[in-house]
Amino acid sequence: MKSLERPYFVVLDDAQTKRCRYYQNWVGLDTITADQLHQIDGLLRQGWDKSWHVVLWQSYDFGVDVMFGDHEHAMYLLWFERCDVVDEADESLPWRAVQDHAGIVDLCNTTEQEDYLRHIAEIHAAIGRGDVYQINYTTAWTGTAYGEPVALYQRLRERQQVPYGVLAHVPPEVNGGAAWHLGFSPELFLQLQDDGTMLTKPMKGTAPILQDGLDEARAHALQNDAKNRAENVMIVDLLRNDLGKLATVGGVAVPQAFEVNAFGSVWQMTSTVTATMRPETKVADILQAAFPCGSITGAPKRMAMQVIADLEQRKRGMYTGSIGYLEPCDGGLGFEGVWNVIIRSLSLTQQQNSPHYDLNMGIGSGIVIDSVAEDEWDECLWKARFVQQLPSAIGLMETMLVEDGVCALLDWHKQRLHHSSKALSVPVNVEQVWQDLQDACVQKYAQGRFRVKCEVLPNGEVVWTDAPLIPLQGKQRVCVSEVVLPIQDVLRRHKTTQRHVLDSVWQAAMVQDCFDGLLFNQAGYLLEGGRSNVFVQMADGRVYTPSLDLDILNGVMRQAVLHNPAQYGFEHGVQESACIDWVMLQDAAHIYMSNALRGLMEVDLLDSFDITQKHIV
Incomplete structure (x- = not known):
């Protein structure tokens, strides 16, 4: 294990039950490549024998190695001396003690819409050839995060109440170089119960929540939409197959299908798959059979992952991987725990020579033969909205010279305010601002020289102040x-x-x-x-x-x-x-x-x- 260099922590955050698992007092990590996966059960027992607590950290790229027999990437066992199960209001939680202005600047999709539509056409061609039935195609988003990461997590958490959230400060090497993980995942990968039952809830099917009085109708339409139900069924069948590799004969069931729930700015359709596990099943067996989760690959899984690699041309990193915990128990398999699917999540890397952080996240959707490319593009925007439309934590201002009713530099002020309001997500009606100024130029500033200040608060409210401009004396x-x-x-x-x-x-x-x-x-x-x-x-x-x-x-x-x-x-x-x-x-x-x-x-x-x-x- 690596020695302690600095304090780290992980909070596994269920905002729906309002309970958190708070891991503190970092003691080290174990690194496991795919060819060493058979060692994981022994390493877990060693840590548990010391009364340590473990968080499992698995990137999608590690899952690629598991699937294709490579060993370029690793998964990690993060060990802590202490794990407290606390209420979300507990004052010890990291975000409870920080008061800071935190937000996001210049968030953008690194894939242009034209390229996205072309890639969907290529997926449709692969489906037409019979290569795959479905592909979970994703794009990378980048931006800059300012302020304390824990404060940013708190702000986003208010907008995205999910059961499988994660706030973590971890060694950068386990997280693709990013010391901070801010996770807002609504999706369960696996729940391992103390009676030996394993449960998964694949999430396929999305509709926007727009607060326009029609959201319940959208939920009903999503639940009954043939395309989304077919997409859901494909992944349910894939996961039934994955869990069936580990289950007793006849032990796989689908007790609930096509359930629709609200998560942040979208409705999501989920189905529940359960499996009664064979008593001899080990953690290594579970990961070998089921990771990465089929809901973020497509079907069939192996071919879908090859298509993904060809189209996306990047490492996904932790995005669409999994974070979870295991702890020993007396019944069932001897261990129990929960893994999430890492979606709706941000990685923050400290910028060199800057107080801010490089932000990376992924957004994607499942593509089937009757998917409409433009609709899928819109769906990705819905999913990103909880981050993309996070209001600024700071306001904007323009200080203008108005002389005899004329602001000579008005166009430059207008362009700058428009650019900054978009970059910082300040919800201001720029055109109305300038109309108000022009009205004031006629009514208040028709004669003389004035210093006119327009302050735009983070919520978009505009505050005007003015004063006569006193000339400077001398050089x-x-x-x-x-x-x-x-x-x-x-x-x-x-x-x-x-x-x-x-x-x-x-x-x-x-x-x-x-x-x-x-x-x-x-x-x-x-x-x-x-x-x-x-x-x-x-x-x-x-x-x-x-x-x-x-x-x-x-x-x-x-x-x-x-x-x-x-x-x-x-x-x-x-x-x-x-x-x-x-x-x-x-x-x-x-x-x-x-x-x-x-x-x-x-x-x-x-x-x-x-x-x-x-x-x-």
């Missing part, structure tokens, strides 16, 4: 801030209400009689000011401004200058650069700052900064 100065920012931070690309660091920079600059403070990152490159962008003109006339690749705000005045440099005195254009350092700044012939209120103005550099004094935030 302004700027200083270099002692605050040093991370190399990357995607939130810096948006003008959000989470501005305490930036506000502190320009406020500290004002104490030194400066207009703004210049910010550098940990690599030593110039970014922007606390409330303005920066342009640097060298002695040879060349003009540079920090590149957007540095994760800076694309200020509306910056955009205007780059759109027409000559209009602002830069006859030979402006070059974006990611490499403006302290020496280059000192050597500049001219330094300019820009923002929507003050336009573009030349400034003097207060040259009294010790570059070795840094305060990294």
Whole structure:
């Protein structure tokens, strides 16, 4: 076993019964490749003899190895000294103690709709040839998660109440490099009971929940839809076959079929398959016979997995794998427990040089011969909606100059707010915002110069404030801030209400009689000011401004200058650069700052900064 390097935990979360299994006091892990699967029962007994508690962690790719006899990937036994079964309100649970702004930026499907439709056509061709009856085809989604992962889990948990949720902080190597797993699975893979009965509930058939008064009708239609029932039956038959390899003669049954339940934003159809296991059945036998779950492969399983590999052209990782637990018992097989099917789940990997996380998740659906490709695409969007439409945890803002009833930079403000509201999922009616501003320009701002601030709260509510804009006196100065920012931070690309660091920079600059403070990152490159962008003109006339690749705000005045440099005195254009350092700044012939209120103005550099004094935030 690997020695303890840092604390880890796993919460197996049943939001429907409101009970959790909370695993703490990590002691190590066992690594098992497919060719070593026969060792798992012995390893389990060794851990149980020490009164340890185990969480089993199995990727889909490990299942591929089990199916095809490879040993490239592993499953893991995660061992803990302590397992508490607690109520969801228990104050010891990780998400109960964290208060943090957490959310998702730039979530997107990595497969374009055109490619998706083409792949469905290829699946239909494979079904037409008789290669398969059904394929569970999936796509990968990516994005950036900000804030504490446990806080993000709590927010998503409110939207996706499921029986087989998982919140886990684990060694990254067991989770494809991702230290965090946020799981919201509604699907049971296997339940092993203390009397030797095994139960599975394959999930096939989906309809949206839209809160429009027609949801019950959709549930009824789903339950009686011939296509979805046929899809469900195919997978039920596959799992009956898998469990039949382990069951007593005549021991497999389907006590319940075509049950429809609500899980988050969708209705799901499930059927229940049970099997009375042969007394000599081992854990290795169960995994060899049944993993991965047939509901996320298709039928027949082996050929379906080959088709999946050809179409998806990626490793699925933990997505469509399984997480569960086993514990010893006196009856039945000598052990009992539960495994889920990993769907509706997120993996979070800490970004290098950034406070945020790379987010990955998969979404898929079962494809049969009468599946309509466009409908399947829509179904995937329904399934992703609990994440895709998670409201932002932070608001947006635009600060505008209105002079004599006209906002000259209105189009740039409008484009930026539209882009940011989509990226951060802020549910604001952008067109209504601008209509309200135009009305105010006529009624309130027809004469004079005004600072008009539009703050959009996370829920989409808009708050307007304004004040007369007081002219600046004389040539302004700027200083270099002692605050040093991370190399990357995607939130810096948006003008959000989470501005305490930036506000502190320009406020500290004002104490030194400066207009703004210049910010550098940990690599030593110039970014922007606390409330303005920066342009640097060298002695040879060349003009540079920090590149957007540095994760800076694309200020509306910056955009205007780059759109027409000559209009602002830069006859030979402006070059974006990611490499403006302290020496280059000192050597500049001219330094300019820009923002929507003050336009573009030349400034003097207060040259009294010790570059070795840094305060990294």
